[in-house]
Amino acid sequence: MYALINARFYDYKDYRENVSIIFDDHIRIIKPMSEYKNHGYMEVDCTGKLVMPGFVSGHTHLYSTFARGMAIEFNPKDFLDILKQLWWKMDHFLDLDLVYHSAFMGALEQLSSGTTTLIDHHASGSIRGSLHMIKKAVVDELGIRAILAFETSDRFNVSSAIEENLDFIEHNHQKNSDGLFGMHASLSLSDDTLTKISGKLNGAGIHVHVAESMLDEEDCLTKYGMRVVERLERFKLLNEKSLLVHCTHIDETEMDIIKKHGSTIAVNVTSNLNNAVGISQIKKFLDKGIRVISGNDGLLPSQPIEYLNIYYLSHLLGKSPVAFSLNDLRTIINNTYEYANEIFKTNLGCIKEGAETDLVIIDFNPYTPVTKDNIFSHVFFGAFPNFRPEKVIAGGKILIENYKTKENYQEKFSLAIAQSERLWKIIGKEGKDVRFKY
Numbered sequence: 001m002y003a004l005i006n007a008r009f010y011d012y013k014d015y016r017e018n019v020s021i022i023f024d025d026h027i028r029i030i031k032p033m034s035e036y037k038n039h040g041y042m043e044v045d046c047t048g049k050l051v052m053p054g055f056v057s058g059h060t061h062l063y064s065t066f067a068r069g070m071a072i073e074f075n076p077k078d079f080l081d082i083l084k085q086l087w088w089k090m091d092h093f094l095d096l097d098l099v100y101h102s103a104f105m106g107a108l109e110q111l112s113s114g115t116t117t118l119i120d121h122h123a124s125g126s127i128r129g130s131l132h133m134i135k136k137a138v139v140d141e142l143g144i145r146a147i148l149a150f151e152t153s154d155r156f157n158v159s160s161a162i163e164e165n166l167d168f169i170e171h172n173h174q175k176n177s178d179g180l181f182g183m184h185a186s187l188s189l190s191d192d193t194l195t196k197i198s199g200k201l202n203g204a205g206i207h208v209h210v211a212e213s214m215l216d217e218e219d220c221l222t223k224y225g226m227r228v229v230e231r232l233e234r235f236k237l238l239n240e241k242s243l244l245v246h247c248t249h250i251d252e253t254e255m256d257i258i259k260k261h262g263s264t265i266a267v268n269v270t271s272n273l274n275n276a277v278g279i280s281q282i283k284k285f286l287d288k289g290i291r292v293i294s295g296n297d298g299l300l301p302s303q304p305i306e307y308l309n310i311y312y313l314s315h316l317l318g319k320s321p322v323a324f325s326l327n328d329l330r331t332i333i334n335n336t337y338e339y340a341n342e343i344f345k346t347n348l349g350c351i352k353e354g355a356e357t358d359l360v361i362i363d364f365n366p367y368t369p370v371t372k373d374n375i376f377s378h379v380f381f382g383a384f385p386n387f388r389p390e391k392v393i394a395g396g397k398i399l400i401e402n403y404k405t406k407e408n409y410q411e412k413f414s415l416a417i418a419q420s421e422r423l424w425k426i427i428g429k430e431g432k433d434v435r436f437k438y
Contacts, residue, residue, distance in 0.1 A: 003041035009051035011351040015372040023357040025396035050364035054116030055303040059266040059295025065106035066420040079213035094124035101419040104137035109301040116358040116394040117145040127160040131168040149182030149207040180207040186228045187219040194235040205241025212246035213277040229254035248278045264291045271297030293336035304384035361391040
């Protein structure tokens with residue numbers, strides 16, 4: 001067992017100072033330092049540090065990892081061009097080896113930034129076995145938690161995509177891996193495909209992009225005479241487990257439908273900025289009683305940057321520096337833990353006896369007074385802008401120590417470089433011949 005000593009901790013609910021935290025895979029004992037006795041524990045001195053829960057990324061794309069640095073013809077006129085010229089062209093050529101290596105490196109980078117649980121939305125030309133490869137890399141080898149889904153789309157073999165999702169969901173109800181039923185977006189899913197999915201869902205939650213761009217809504221209105229969320233409801237795809245991503249352009253009626261079914265919205269504001277598609281109405285979602293969580297869309301490894309952008313962009317959208325509060329942001333952070341906990345049946349996001357030991361430890365030397373009432377302000381304005389954990393603990397194991405991985409992954413880095421070069425060569429040689437029907 002380990003003991004964090006001389007610790008102060010904050011878990012977005014409670015703040016305590018000068019305590020000891022004794023743990024293995026779960027937190028076993030929390031006591032004031034005045035009552036601490038070392039019964040053979042491996043001690044970690046947390047003087048000058050702050051202990052916090054590891055982050056949950058509410059929506060990511062590990063398959064996008066090897067896009068960094070890739071030179072490709074890219075001159076998009078709209079969001080559909082972004083998909084066709086970059087992401088659909090890239091994922092089309094991903095085989096199982098590429099899936100594995102991109103997942104490992106992408107997850108490792110997020111782990112190094114303090115994320116210990118990922119909700120991943122995967123796409124690749126190799127469908128069957130792809131979620132298993134991600135689980136092998138992220139959960140079995142790297143040692144963090146993952147909720148996985150494959151993006152069913154009419155540009156893939158629909159039957160294979162459905163079976164990949166169903167197989168993974170059936171065999172992965174664990175405290176470190178689970179599954180949702182993945183769907184790309186309304187614009188790439190026909191009525192026939194949605195009928196097939198609806199008939200196979202059997203109570204599972206869907207993980208789907210919703211109105212990321214206005215093009216998704218326009219496509220749905222033109223083809224089906226309804227908006228995206230209305231279409232999902234029509235096919236009975238919404239329930240309390242369903243994860244609707246982005247929702248940048250949904251209207252009030254769609255919000256009410258989401259609220260009625262108890263579904264969750266995952267916002268990804270930095271990616272929306274990058275793609276110039278708009279700003280989600282996050283405050284309005286919250287005011288309607290919709291659960292909102294935060295992801296990173298695979299763009300950045302840092303959840304704190306997402307939290308910063310949620311806060312400041314919501315001020316911009318509301319045209320007021322008080323349009324969105326730190327309490328609103330804290331609600332989103334706690335919602336993200338809550339959503340993962342409902343799936344895993346865990347107590348992530350809590351620093352209390354009996355909770356899973358997924359923690360980050362950061363340098364924390366405030367120069368103004370810290371109290372239980374202002375601690376989140378210190379974390380948001382002081383720690384989040386330059387968040388770099390000294391230690392990251394997942395499942396009771398210290399995976400990052402002294403800002404570096406405890407394991408030597410140099411061979412993984414070398415293999416990743418070779419694999420990414422292989423992918424880029426394939427795209428360069430064959431990418432121009434890839435055609436999509438949308």
